[in-house]
């Protein structure tokens with residue numbers, strides 16, 4: 001048991017943090033979804049993004065990188081390729097951004113973009129698809145991620161990833177969800193803590209009111225819990241750990257987003273307030289991979305396989 | 319980062335389980351009801367703890383020169399997990415080995431050490447903790463119990479303590495009393511419970527048979543060397559030894575076991591349907607989060623880092639997990655709770671009610687998180 005990063009991991013995290021720190025204050029536009037090709041290029045050139053890593057980085061490092069990149073207001077896909085991509089795509093050359101969806105993949109999909117790639121999980125296998133411009137249309141932003149939708153999807157044309165089980169792809173997707181919620185939650189919390197220290201009402205900082213302090217303290221405990229569960233899931237590669245992390249994350253995302261928004265007052269509901277970059281990521285992630293209840297059932301299945309199997313037999317019609 | 323136990327930690331856990339298997343009879347759950355405050359468990363502890371001592375499992379985390387094995391804080395935590403999950407067969411002797419003993423080791427006079435430490439390390443000494451008072455709970459420094467110098471030497475103690483766990487089972491009270499006018503003019507005393515003038519009444523509670531008492535001190539004579547450390551330093555002593563305790567008891571160990579047992583009961587009846595699976599898994603996820611947060615504190619401690627706000631985060635998460643577990647129990651196992659037939663389930667459920675209060679309330683943890691972690695301004 002050692003909760004510290006290894007020396008290499010700490011070096012990677014700090015290198016990414018330095019790049020991110022240079023751009024944290026950048027956004028000037030009030031768009032819902034911000035692109036940042038310059039930052040993205042810098043991170044890519046340094047070998048930090050993508051499913052294939054020349055430096056031999058695995059999903060744990062992918063998570064550490066996503067934990068840093070996710071603090072940026074820009075929508076930069078780091079977690080899906082860095083965690084799920086590195087865990088299941090192995091030697092396949094994959095473009096970014098990487099999207100992931102359950103077949104038939106006919107709804108809006110996070111980071112689905114022409115020029116990128118998509119992992120499609122069917123009942124029987126997992127497929128990889130290079131996504132072309134003409135295959136997709138952009139979905140107007142309601143949440144702070146870019147979403148696309150397939151105009152037409154021919155799953156048969158996608159490459160079947162031999163030896164990758166659908167369950168394994170879903171497991172790593174859960175780690176991605178937990179990672180994204182963890183970092184968006186941390187960024188939202190930090191932004192809110194800063195805000196409540198500055199904003200004064202009744203002649204004092206609103207952050208000095210205990211009612212505000214306690215709810216933010218509660219948020220802090222949720223964020224820390226999610227972070228450690230996610231780190232464990234990325235490290236152990238165990239299905240139960242991934243399901244527990246995603247369960248904790250999706251069950252906390254609503255409260256984190258709601259309280260952080262609440263303490264910004266009306267300002268928190270505007271596009272001027274940078275909080276929305278994280279609050280509206282948290283909201284988007286609540287329903288991913290069918291949402292909290294499904295993650296919870298999956299966790300139950302991994303924790304208590306016999307009890308769940310017994311139940312399935314009990315309710316099966318004669 | 320590495321979240322696995324080492325082979326030595328695993329074999330240490332196995333050693334504890336072997337001893338528990340051997341020493342706890344099949345009727346342990348029924349007889350003990352997993353209530354460390356019961357007379358049964360307390361009596362049991364006076365035989366069981368000497369056995370643990372012989373096995374090197376009573377004070378494995380103490381330094382070798384004090385009779386321990388010098389094992390790291392992870393081993394101490396593993397011991398706590400195994401004991402808590404099974405209903406704490408050490409009864410209140412866990413306090414002796416966790417903090418009262420270390421306090422005496424650090425601050426005790428040669429006579430105090432010679433008299434008390436062998437009984438602690440031999441597994442026959444039960445302490446109770448006389449801190450809280452009717453007017454001094456979260457605001458402990460508001461205590462009124464007074465120890466005044468007597469003309470014949472020593473001190474005369476007057477006042478009353480409340481919520482004292484195990485007071486009617488204990489040999490010695492680790493008592494805090496006021497020895498001056500200043501808010502923190504407080505001293506620590508080691509007072510034998512059979513000293514004339516001490517009157518103990520059990521307060522009935524849901525927590526356990528003898529979980530709560532009122533302890534009245536009327537002109538109790540305490541010799542000069544009943545004081546632990548210097549007069550007026552009681553507050554610092556308690557803060558420093560309790561900082562060693564850090565996250566306290568691994569409560570999640572029993573909560574997780576209770577959830578597992580609840581799942582087993584439901585599955586046996588064909589009632590572990592998706593709604594139940596969802597609630598059970600959500601409670602379990604919170605328990606795992608609490609466990610990792612506790613272990614991160616233990617990791618800091620093993621690396622010799624000073625206590626930080628993480629302790630309060632972990633403590634608060636224990637309570638949050640207990641609440642979700644109680645939701646699961648009450649929604650899906652309410653008949654079983656009423657019938658009270660499964661002692662583990664009953665104990666896990668019972669414990670969830672006090673985890674936000676005992677040894678620092680949830681709100682006090684949140685105050686600490688706001689101050690030490692988020693660095694929010696004070697009023």
Ligand SMILES: Cc1cc2nc3c(=O)[nH]c(=O)nc-3n(C[C@H](O)[C@H](O)[C@H](O)COP(=O)(O)OP(=O)(O)OC[C@H]3O[C@@H](n4cnc5c(N)ncnc54)[C@H](O)[C@@H]3O)c2cc1C
Pocket residue numbers: 446447448449450451454455456457480481482483484525529672675676677678679680681682685
């Ligand atoms: C199972 C159990 C065993 C115990 N064993 C012992 C023992 O052996 N020895 C011993 O000395 N004590 C013991 N205690 C007592 C325990 O330490 C106190 O209950 C605890 O410190 C809280 O004090 P209180 O009960 O007086 O509650 P109070 O301090 O009156 O608190 C009541 C409520 O007010 C809130 N509150 C108080 N102050 C603030 C604040 N500043 N900000 C926000 N909210 C606040 C609290 O958080 C709580 O929700 C035990 C308690 C339990 C439940």
